[in-house]
Amino acid sequence: MKFLRRMRSAISESRLVLLLVVAVAAMAVFVACGDDDSTSATKTPGGAPTQTPGPQLSGSINGDGSSTVFPISEAVAEEFRKVQPGVDVVVGIAGTGGGFKKICNGETDFNDASRPVKDAETQACAAKNIELVEFQVAFDGLSVLVNPANDFAECLTVAELKSIWQPGSTIKNWKDVRAGFPDMPLTLYGPDTDSGTFDYFTEVINGEAKASRPDYTASADDNTLVQGIAGDDNALGYFGFAYYEENQDKLKLLGVDAGSGCVQPSRETILDESYAPLSRPLFVYVRGDALERPEVKAFMRFYLENGKQLVGEVGYVEAPDSVYQQELAKLK
């Protein structure tokens, strides 16, 4: 018995030591591999451009940026892989601003953006000798929504929206929005402050990006806002058009009057920009030096030539043909 026990404990000791040895060895191997790979990884981008652009390209393209634009870039990358399987395109969701920091740091080749680049960002890029080329790839229409039980509101003017959403607004009842609206509490829903949608809405409605009353239900997930508005008779909220399209039975869409009559967002009114001022363009920014690489150029060409159909599939509105033609000219 004693002997057996000793045997067993000896085995477990050696097993423990073995475990430690394996763990340390694994660490050493991983670190060694890491060094090895990093040098070879830095070599490839420098070596690739010497080849002439043939039909089958290879290389890797790094994208990041807005989670709003992500579904479009994902769709394009998915389709691009079918024609150019040798090119690895990856896309992240660091946000529009976070993505600009990365591209200006030389970490990415393109950046999805749900708003135009800011001057400060262009300057930060220029300081690193990085030039950004802007491509407009689609339109989105920020939609204003209420609960279907709301039978009095059909349309709000930009001024009324501003009186509701501006910083310091004290409107807490529908009757204070417009004379004639019933005496009903008003509860507000909107995207959280990190969102590009929030930036855009506050800029065109309140006149200053990120200036908004703070006492509303905020969520980073637009589906949460859909649920909130669908379950609250007093609700008013805003988010991207795609989320309305998928939930038409649960929500009531309001028109917006910017002075020339009431316009409801639809594919047509967003496309011809009569749904103003809440139609917004969506962009992809590409690093000027990356555009010289044949695979990046081919990817952007594919984006602009085939993006049109894909944009609709993922819930956005395609830009007019003239815009795509104009953007394609930047690739020449």
Added chain:
Amino acid sequence: MTVSQAHFRRRLLLRRAAGIAFAALCVAATAAAIAALGVLLVQVAAKGIDRVGWDFLNAFPSRKPEEAGIKAALWGTIWLMGLTAAFAVPLGLGAAIYLEEYAPRNWLTRVIQVNIANLAGVPSIVYGLLGLALFVRALELERSVLAGSLTMALLVLPIVIIASQEALRAVPNSIREAGWALGATRSQVVFRQVVPAALPGIMTGIILALSRAIGETAPLIMIGALLFVPFTPSGPMDRFTVLPIQIFNWASRPQKEFQVDAAAGIIVLLAVLLAMNSVAIVLRNRFQAGGRR
């Protein structure tokens, strides 16, 4: 006499009633926690179980919900967790052994101790910023699974250290003294007596640490983990994505079919978590059975 007896009996009944009430409260607390978990699991399972299958596990992300799969995220998570464990376990265990078995008890070790405890409570996004500055930029590891796992290792290191220290501290001092009395060196005592005895506790700490790491998204998005990755990592320098990022993105997409993908993704994440924990539990039970008596 009879008065004090009656008094005693009354008190006794009261005390027993209070005892039963307390036990009932404890049962209710447990039931509430399990019920919440149960509702969550049933909901997710009902929504997503039909979606989980070979096609789902073996397809890359897609704009079409019915074609989208979790292959890249699944392999990314497996790589990330493997590397994180490979970094965090030896470092954490080593630090714990030093602090418990070797370090002198003075102000310096107390300062270190307090700092480790504080680090365990630092929000994960802060580790993301550290990882971005240190691993991604300074060490030029770029947006690799290596940079991600090093960041994650830092994130869980305090948990591993603290849990291992607790486990080592729980080993009775008499075992060390007996070892020394027999002429064993300090390291012999540590490796042959103390660590094997503490191993179950250490394993529990590692399970907790990895369970935290597997669900993290914020630090990984900060260091540049991706979302659309049409390949699986083939080495530690490859770009990657992980399950929670993919699940969060699917859950926030407008198309309802993506909600089903999100639920299926959660099932896969739970399966990976359970698999990981059961490996640790099997290891723990083996050491527990074979190590001592």
